[in-house]
Amino acid sequence: SQQGEEDPQALSIQEGENATMNCSYKTSINNLQWYRQNSGRGLVHLILIRSNEREKHSGRLRVTLDTSKKSSSLLITASRAADTASYFCATVSNTGNQFYFGTGTSLTVIP
Amino acid sequence: DTEVTQTPKHLVMGMTNKKSLKCEQHMGHRAMYWYKQKAKKPPELMFVYSYEKLSINESVPSRFSPECPNSSLLNLHLHALQPEDSALYLCASSQDPLLAKNIQYFGAGTRLSVL
Numbered sequence: 524s525q526q527g528e529e530d531p532q533a534l535s536i537q538e539g540e541n542a543t544m545n546c547s548y549k550t551s552i553n554n555l556q557w558y559r560q561n562s563g564r565g566l567v568h569l570i571l572i573r574s575n576e577r578e579k580h581s582g583r584l585r586v587t588l589d590t591s592k593k594s595s596s597l598l599i600t601a602s603r604a605a606d607t608a609s610y611f612c613a614t615v616s617n618t619g620n621q622f623y624f625g626t627g628t629s630l631t632v633i634p
Numbered sequence: 635d636t637e638v639t640q641t642p643k644h645l646v647m648g649m650t651n652k653k654s655l656k657c658e659q660h661m662g663h664r665a666m667y668w669y670k671q672k673a674k675k676p677p678e679l680m681f682v683y684s685y686e687k688l689s690i691n692e693s694v695p696s697r698f699s700p701e702c703p704n705s706s707l708l709n710l711h712l713h714a715l716q717p718e719d720s721a722l723y724l725c726a727s728s729q730d731p732l733l734a735k736n737i738q739y740f741g742a743g744t745r746l747s748v749l
Contacts, residue, residue, distance in 0.1 A: 556737070565638070565724055565740030566677065611676055615733050620690075622733045624676035 527612050527625025535631040542599040544628040546612030547592075555588055555595050556613045558624075566611065569597075574617075604634045637661075640725050640741035648749050649715060655744045657708040657725030665731035666708040667738065668700060669724040677724055683708060684731035715748045722746075 527548040536542050546555070554573045558566040572579045572588045572595065579586045585598040599606055612625040638659045647653050657666065665684050669677035682690035683702040697719075699711040708725055722743045728736035 553733075558740075563722065563743070563745070565640075565742045566726075566738075567740070568737045571737060619733050622679060624678075627674075627676050629674075 527614055527623060529610075529612060529625040529628045531628060532626070533629045533631070535633065536602055538602060538604055538632055538634050540602055542602050542606070542630055542632070544597050544610055544630070546595045546597070546625050548595075548612075548614045548625070549593065551617040552590070553615045553617050553619055555586075556615070557584075557586060557595075557597050558611045558613060560609045560611065560627075562608070569610075599630075602630075602632045604632050606630060607632045638725055638727055638739050638741035640723075640744050642744060643742065644745045644747075646747045646749065647712065647715065649717070651715075652711070652713045654712065655710040655723055655725075655746075657710075657727075657741055658706055659727040659739070660706055661727065661729070661739065662705075663727035663729050663739070664705065665728045665736065666702065667726040667728075668698075668708070668710050669726065670719075671722040671724055671743070673721075681710075682731075689731065712746075715746075717748050720746055720748045 527546050529546050556571045557569040560566045570581050572586050583600045588595045609627045609629050611627045641656045668680040671677040680694045681700045686702045697714050701709040724743045725741045726738040728738045730736050
């Protein structure tokens, strides 16, 4: 079964706006990762945040992690049409032997 | 080279056919993965190979048979599939077999249709 639930399922914004998507998970994790998938293509790793970290930045991406709430958020600032894709969180269990993708958020950035 | 190459890109097969999906990476990664992804769903892990040995099989039906001939290649042999097996099959690799340490690099996938 899936480890993570994401919301919203779908998000549509204007170019230049910020996009925020959230991921909630069920059990203790070693780390949480975010991936992007363009339509019908493979996934691309965006960022990894470890369970002892609270926030990470990479370019226009900002990820937060709240282990007490078992949740994470991905913020994309100043969105571009090229950011249109599905975004998945993925969790690695504390034991290190389980890896699950969340349900995903479909982001559409309107030019 | 950070590329994972999957062939073929598209595959149509009948339920009695035998076919194989191929995956190749030349990044020196020691772990390779097969995922199945249905439309508008997240990828589901099928198999993990660690140092060319099968380390995880997520209760996948025997009509899917993985093979890792060497550290750069991963195959998925298909036999007697069902229409519900139609999906995007993704291959990935990572430098370290320990899931806790890895970032996975994905191929573009094989779009499989079973008639």
